[in-house]
Amino acid sequence: MGRNTRKRRTPLATKIVAGAAALAVGGGGLVWANFYASAHEEHPGHNRTRSAGAQVATIDCPDVGQKIRDVPDRARGEVDGELATMDSQITNAYQRLATTRRAQAGDSQFVQNSILGPLKDRRKAIIDRIQLEINRAGGKADDNLDELAGCQGRPADQQQDGGGQNGGGQDDGQNDDGQNDDGQNGDGQNQDDNGNGVAGPVADDFIDINDVQPNSRDSRNGLAADGDGGSTGTFTTDCGVNENNLFNSDNLIAAPGVDNGAHHTHDYVGNQDNDAFSSDEDLANADTSCQNQGDKSTYYWPVLRLQDGTQEFDANDQGGGAEGNIGKILKPAQAELKFVGSQQGDVVAMPKFLRIITGDAKSFTNGDANANTSWSCSGFEDRQVTDKYPLCPEGSQVLRTTNFQSCWDGQNIDSANHRDHMAFVQEDGSCPEGFQAVPQLQVRLAYDIPTPTVENGQVQNPYAVDSFPEQLHKPITDHNDFINVMDEDLMNEVVDCINRGEDCQ
Structure with a gap:
């Protein structure tokens, strides 16, 4: 279908994602977490679903690529490659969020300790490499990029206002005990997907x-x-x-x-x-x-x-x-x-x-x-x-x-x-x-x-x-x-x- 067969540079994190995804495929395909606790709200001509709780639905990370300015031409390729690896890390973290519902239900700190914390460390390592590559090529890397390493978990119905972080800080990635009792909302609706096997649209x-x-x-x-x-x-x-x-x-x-x-x-x-x-x-x-x-x-x-x-x-x-x-x-x-x-x-x-x-x-x-x-x-x-x-x-x-x-x-x-x-x-x-x-x-x-x-x-x-x-x-x-x-x-x-x-x- 138009795919090119030339040798491709695949980030290590992408290979990790592929392995994790393979473990999650079964039956009807890959199931992605949506984590909605739904309360229905009538509007003229259509229905809308609002999240009644603040369960973690996705991984929210600052976009390092949009903050980078002074990159010498000869460092562009390496920096773009590092940023692509960072994207793969977020995908891997989201995959882990989507497949660890039971563990999250039993441990209110699971998301922070097992997903967000390690993700921050990996992102920090990549940011360090980006800064080094820029400086080696004769540029001047922004010393404040390290502040963008941390990510947070947040509900699906909470959109950002342009800052890329919710208040600039992190939470523990959970709401109360991290889940809604047995992973279902009050009417028994399964929260793991939108009814079509994926996390959205809703x-x-x-x-x-x-x-x-x-x-x-x-x-x-x-x-x-x-x-x-x-x-x-x-x-x-x-x-x-x-x-x-x-x-x-x-x-x-x-x-x-x-x-x-x-x-x-x-x-x-x-x-x-x-x-x-x-x-x-x-x-x-x-x-x-x-x-x-x-x-x-x-x-x-x-x-x-x-x-x-x-x-x-x-x-x-x-x-x-x-x-x-x-x-x-x-x-x-x-x-x-x-x-x-x-x-x-x-x-x-x-x-x-x-x-x-x-x-x-x-x-x-x-x-x-x-x-x-x-x-x-x-x-x-x-x-x-x-x-x-x-x-x-x-x-x-x-x-x-x-x-x-x-x-x-x-x-x-x-x-x-x-x-x-x-x-x-x-x-x-x-x-x-x-x-x-x-x-x-x-x-x-x-x-x-x-x-x-x-x-x-x-x-x-x-x-x-x-x-x-x-x-x-x-x-x-x-x-x-x-x-x-x-x-x-x-x-x-x-x-x-x-x-x-x-x-x-």
């Missing part, structure tokens, strides 16, 4: 599109204000909907050279040689699914799945079923890739191999500072929501829309945290000082999905975005990735078209 992650207020979402990434002399053209590139079945759980931008660096499966359109081991030369020489053969850019996003019991090709693989990403992969019925201009002036060409990540795969624990995907339904496009999956009426498609950062620092095709070289427009539509406007990529994905039903606080046959295991398939973790591999002539055509105010393809 009923509270869905909302009837009719209950979303029109124009209520403050879009940080749109062209927010009218301006004089803006570039009003568009350029649309047609790259299909992954008809070639190119899937993998790598992330070439965030974890180059690391097998399963994403811990979830991606859909790819455009470039056909896209995995963790693809060099810029590989990308430039690859085939493309785009109709315009001058566009070898790679466009990729986490797959959506319908949790209907389907055994996909990755049902037993890391990134797939072994990490809680189960069910039928849903390809978009339509994938619209469009570049638009700036409301404050002309745009300039993107440099070749410019990398952009938008959204945050860890928004559930990191907070919503970088969350950047809108969910909606066709026919209801004025109703956009970021932290819920929409329940669409019959005949309406689920829409997934992302508008990328469109301000470039004029120098770098990437940055240490894969964000600082790009920025969103300011409130007046202009770029921050030191940045210049480039064509803004807008991705609109439309899906034909049977509408899940929510009854008695349970969601039946839900759909969900693939995610890191500890992110519990929350819709706010959706994200999108892009590497520009247009040839120079095509990029100049895109820029000219946009600046002339024309609509091209």
